[in-house]
Amino acid sequence: MAPIIEVTHLSKHYGRLRAVDDVSFHVEPGEIFGFLGPNGAGKTTTIHALCTLLQPTAGAATVAGYDVATRPHDVRRSIGIIFQDSSLDERLTAYENLNFHGILYHLPRAVRRQRIDEVLQLVDLAPRRHAIVKTFSGGMKRRLEMARGLLHHPKVLFLDEPTLGLDPQSRSHMWEYLRALRAREGITMFLTTHYMDEAEDCDRIAVIDHGKIIALDTPAGLKRQYGGGDRLTLRTEDDAATAEALQQRCRVSVERSEEGLRIALTNGHAGLPEVLAACPSKIVALDLHHPSLDDVFLRLTGRGMRDTDANELDQLRSFRKKWNLRT
Amino acid sequence: MEPAYVTSSWPSLGMIWWRDLLRFSRDQSQIIGSLSRPLLWLLVLGFGLGSVVTSVGGLTYPEFLLPGIIGLNLLFASFLSAISIIWDREFGFLKEMLVAPISRTTIALGKALSGSTIAVLQGGLVLAFAPLVHVHLAWGHLLATLGLMALLAFACTSLGILVASRTTSFEGFGVISNLIIMPMFFLSGAMFPVDRLPSWLAVLVRLNPMTYGIDALRAALIGIHAFPVWFDIGFVAGFAALALWGAVWYFNRTS
Known part of the structure; x- marks a missing residue:
């Protein structure tokens, strides 16, 4: 089968900062593919480029067979996205958020009603359908966002740090949903994470650091090759x-x-x-x-995941601040 | 071959419009604010200055002032509604719309329509005070007034969206919109007749779309006007088209 995501020599530069630097990979249909790396490694930038939110500086990418630069509209209707930060309207109810989404994705009324019931069941939010989102807990908002991402039956679901800020119980729940979903719908998932245990759940992982992919394999393969x-x-x-x-x-x-x-x-x-x-x-x-993926990362980069959590842009900013103080 | 993907933008446009109205209806403070602001201006300016200025063109000063206050309220409300674009960006909802299979033009147009609807609702509240200053409206005049208000609000909201899509923070928007709102209001003849001004002031007043909007409102509400009404409407409509085009163009380019 043809790859559902194909990325060739993709780069995104911000001035002198190379957020994504000549990255190539492909994702097979039905795969759970993970981007593992510290904050600021270029994970979110890659997702934004694949979701047509950012124009790449160089290189090309296709999603579901469509080029992100020339066919953004077709890419957009083939994908669902769960962003790192909430993108729900907190002043609306759960139902209104989903209904709004259904209309933006051109679902006819009857299909919309049926699917809203379906996805609310899936994420256990059916009893709260007419509650204002502002009253939801962090985990509930995440689940609602996931429901929304699935409403239009996307071929590819992008998840940017899907369990960031969730308690361990909600995290394992979320993974249950994701796996059940893959089993039922055969949906492809592309996720970014900086949690090792989350990366273990992926079929294949690309380890990314300083905007470059430094290794790409199954979790077992990575550990065999780089775990020592x-x-x-x-x-x-x-x-x-x-x-x-x-x-x-x-x-x-x-x-x-x-x-x-x-x-x-x-x-x-x-x-x-x-x-x-x-x-x-x-x-x-x-x-x-x-060997854990932590060992793999340590071997590959010479430092642990935890040491590298500072965002590169933040580093740049603090560097400039120091410099300003001296002059 | 895949079948052509034929979809209409109208439902999405309607939904973007409806969402902002829902949000507005759930925000009491905004509704109270939109009531108190014009009431204050009308009472303080109208009766305060009214004690010095006895009559303008045979009308009492509060009567003369009413169309100006409606215009001012539309201007403020339009810019406040345009803030919702910054609000959506700040709270992430803009991304939900940007990755949806709808055009940037639909988003900008939906925002301009919802903003001007809310502005007309807020501006319309001032009409309730008309009897207070002894302006009594026939149904025909009321409809004409509402139509003019919608046009003026659409022009102001489009300008507001153009500004909002260029600014990234609430603070920045506040500063820039004040730089635009204040001259637009004071140079519009909302508070004084525009036909006997010193020439340097008259030039500025005549370049201001608000001048013509308020002039048309005066024609509908109190029966006086300085310019032909068709010219008033044409000028405001032209400005609205230009501002909307600018807003859509800029929004398409930046996001």
Whole structure:
């Protein structure tokens, strides 16, 4: 099948800042595709370009077979978007927000009524349909926004940080909805996130940093390739003897550290029995660590996701402020 | 081949218009504000200045002032309604409209229509005070007045939207709209007759669309006017078309 999103050498520059820098990838129909990266990495800019809200500086992108630059109207009616910041009208009721959306997307009255009932059921907001949105909690607003994004049965659903600011319970609920939706409608989802556990739920992930894609694979594939393998931490009554024994008998690399011996294994579960059998001394403590996407990111960029949360534009601004103070 | 996608913009246009009316109806403070503002001007200016100015063209000063106050209220209300574009941008709702399969022109036009409807509703409230200053209207005059008000409001709202799509903050809009509203009001002859002004002032007054709007309102409400009514209407309509074109063009270009 032809890709539903195809991006070739896409760039978006703001003056000297390269928010998106020569990015290419494609998304298959029915896929849950994730953009993982710290704030300011270029995730939202990419989504805005794909949603026709931004003109790319260079390169091209097609969504549902339409070029975003030359056929924006066709792209717009093929996609649904859940923005990072709420874009509901809080002075209207849930029903009015949905009805407004249905009219903007040219749904006939009967279809509109039926679908509004449907999506409100889906996100558990049916009893609140005539309540003013201002009275909703953050999670409810998010769910209403999701319902609205689905109302016109888009082929692709874009979700920009869909669970930002939600409590863990609402987050897992939201993921349940998304998976159920994919199973039922076969809808393609393109989402951005800077939560590792959320990225784990995607079929494929593009890791993006400083506007460039630095790796693209399934979560398992990324961890296999960039996770640095499984790591066994072992503490025994005689670490020195154990280290020597293991290096000779199992041909594994062993490193001594404060927590005990660090043993690198290509496959932790399969390799563990052999290591334990070869161990000459009594084991005091044992920990098997599988690589996380955090490890992948650390390996790829040399820093953890948490260290890089400052927005690049903010950095630019604070730099300019400092400079102004000195002159 | 995919079938051609034929859809009408009218329902979307209607919805954009209706949404703003719904929002207005749910905002009590805006309704109260639109009532108190003209009442204050009419009473304070009308009866305050009225104690010095005894008559203008055979009319009492409050009578003479009524059309001007209606025009002023339309001008203010139109600009206030145009703020809703900035409001929508600030609270994200503009994005919902921008990614929908509708044209930028539909959005700008819908906003101009809703803004002028609300302005006419607010301006119309001043008409309720007409008996207070002894202006009594026949039905025909009332209809003519409402029609003129709609035209003037549409012109002012289009100008307001042009300004609003160029400014990104409420503060910026406030400053710029005051720079426009104040001269437009004071140079419109709302408070004085325009036929015996010093020439430098007369030039400015004659370039101002408000002058002609208020002149036409005077013809309908109190039966006096300085220019031919067809010219008044033509000037305001021309200005409205120009401002709307500017607003749509700018909105298309920037968002």
